[in-house]
Amino acid sequence: AQSVTQLGSHVSVSEGALVLLRCNYSSSVPPYLFWYVQYPNQGLQLLLKYTSAATLVKGINGFEAEFKKSETSFHLTKPSAHMSDAAEYFCAVEGNAGNMLTFGGGTRLMVKP
Amino acid sequence: KAGVTQTPRYLIKTRGQQVTLSCSPISGHRSVSWYQQTPGQGLQFLFEYFSETQRNKGNFPGRFSGRQFSNSRSEMNVSTLELGDSALYLCASSLDTSGRNYEQYFGPGTRLTVT
Numbered sequence: 001a002q003s004v005t006q007l008g009s010h011v012s013v014s015e016g017a018l019v020l021l022r023c024n025y026s027s028s029v030p031p032y033l034f035w036y037v038q039y040p041n042q043g044l045q046l047l048l049k050y051t052s053a054a055t056l057v058k059g060i061n062g063f064e065a066e067f068k069k070s071e072t073s074f075h076l077t078k079p080s081a082h083m084s085d086a087a088e089y090f091c092a093v094e095g096n097a098g099n100m101l102t103f104g105g106g107t108r109l110m111v112k113p
Numbered sequence: 114k115a116g117v118t119q120t121p122r123y124l125i126k127t128r129g130q131q132v133t134l135s136c137s138p139i140s141g142h143r144s145v146s147w148y149q150q151t152p153g154q155g156l157q158f159l160f161e162y163f164s165e166t167q168r169n170k171g172n173f174p175g176r177f178s179g180r181q182f183s184n185s186r187s188e189m190n191v192s193t194l195e196l197g198d199s200a201l202y203l204c205a206s207s208l209d210t211s212g213r214n215y216e217q218y219f220g221p222g223t224r225l226t227v228t
Contacts, residue, residue, distance in 0.1 A: 043219035099144050099207050100169045103156035
């Protein structure tokens, strides 16, 4: 069974500051991990994915995430926040069943001018 | 290439009625998954169809069902609607030729309101 925990349902940063969104996972098989972003009244957009290749994964819009097996973590970072980054972010794990994502509860990112 | 499309985008139904939602995957994608998103329960997996067969199923009552057609388009049906079925229903498609390691692309969702 898989599970995902996102620490902090709301995160607020100033424009230009570092963004750090936390994700811890539990998986009975080597996990495939994903970060998605959701803007209001829209579906989910894939930011990046980890599929057992490089542990540091670079995604779109300047985001990246590092897979740390020892910490069972897959935190999302961006060096400098932009107002357009304000959205809800979801971490997800895919187990061995394929195409069956288990999502964390989401983190709403607010960016202050 | 066109993205995942879902129709209708918004729907209002009354308790006890049934509803059918439609999803057209990205051209060439054979796997279609459905998710329910609510403020209380978050994003939950409903089911996945691949080559017209249900391959995976989440923990939802039998009132929730789906199917996939030969052109990979999918529909989901909810019978005997309850107030708690009010949610955003998201469809996702994947290329998926070997089970894992394929990104899922999400549609904009259908917002269902049950009154």
